[in-house]
Amino acid sequence: METPGYLSSAMHRILIVEDEQDIADLIGFNLQRAGFEVLKAHDGIVGTEMAMRERPDLIVLDLMLPGRDGYAVFRELRRDTRTVGIPVIMLTARAQTEDRIQGLEAGADDYLTKPFSPKELLLRVQAILKRSDAAPGSVDFSYGPFRFDKNALKFYIENEPAELTSTEFKLLLYLCERAGKSQDRNDLLRTIWGYSDAAHSRTLDTHMKRLRQKLGPHGSWIETIRGVGYCVAKANE
Numbered sequence: 001m002e003t004p005g006y007l008s009s010a011m012h013r014i015l016i017v018e019d020e021q022d023i024a025d026l027i028g029f030n031l032q033r034a035g036f037e038v039l040k041a042h043d044g045i046v047g048t049e050m051a052m053r054e055r056p057d058l059i060v061l062d063l064m065l066p067g068r069d070g071y072a073v074f075r076e077l078r079r080d081t082r083t084v085g086i087p088v089i090m091l092t093a094r095a096q097t098e099d100r101i102q103g104l105e106a107g108a109d110d111y112l113t114k115p116f117s118p119k120e121l122l123l124r125v126q127a128i129l130k131r132s133d134a135a136p137g138s139v140d141f142s143y144g145p146f147r148f149d150k151n152a153l154k155f156y157i158e159n160e161p162a163e164l165t166s167t168e169f170k171l172l173l174y175l176c177e178r179a180g181k182s183q184d185r186n187d188l189l190r191t192i193w194g195y196s197d198a199a200h201s202r203t204l205d206t207h208m209k210r211l212r213q214k215l216g217p218h219g220s221w222i223e224t225i226r227g228v229g230y231c232v233a234k235a236n237e
């Protein structure tokens, strides 16, 4: 019997928004071979419409697109309730740190710089979808003012619904489930993103910064442990 919603083990659908046909085909071929269902859009406007209509499990979004560029597409997706929670991996054309940082600050779940190997993309996709599926045990988890509905990936602060991306959701849940214990930054990268190296340190910090902003006054629950990583404070019982 299948588990509902996000826990479904059914075939995951990936939308590739990329105008360069050969790259889209190469990525698509490799994802299909790995068992994913693949949808493709070759410009930003079609990509946005397709994402809202089809609600894929993950979107691979190139930044340089005709019609509407990747940043604009991304902002649209995050504004719309149908697509706000869909993980996005951005593709950047250049190795320029500027692009990567901008992508992460916009709230992308991960990014890859061209040229990249299809295998690397596949690993990133699998890591993100794995953590989407990994919600064992009870479906609800509460900690301090936070409540996580692990099944629907819904998040509440003092019982008011709040929007988190799926990566922010997993990150905060992971920390809350281990509250009072500091989590090493490399462990966090490995657990949430599936890899860990110095170049991706920024990924973690950028996500933390956004997460704190979204939590508003409750952002102070997350403590930075200098030289180690992050920790969610222990609640006063």
Ligand code: CA
Pocket (backbone or CB within 6 Å): 018, 019, 020, 062, 063, 064, 065
């Ligand atoms: Ca492009």
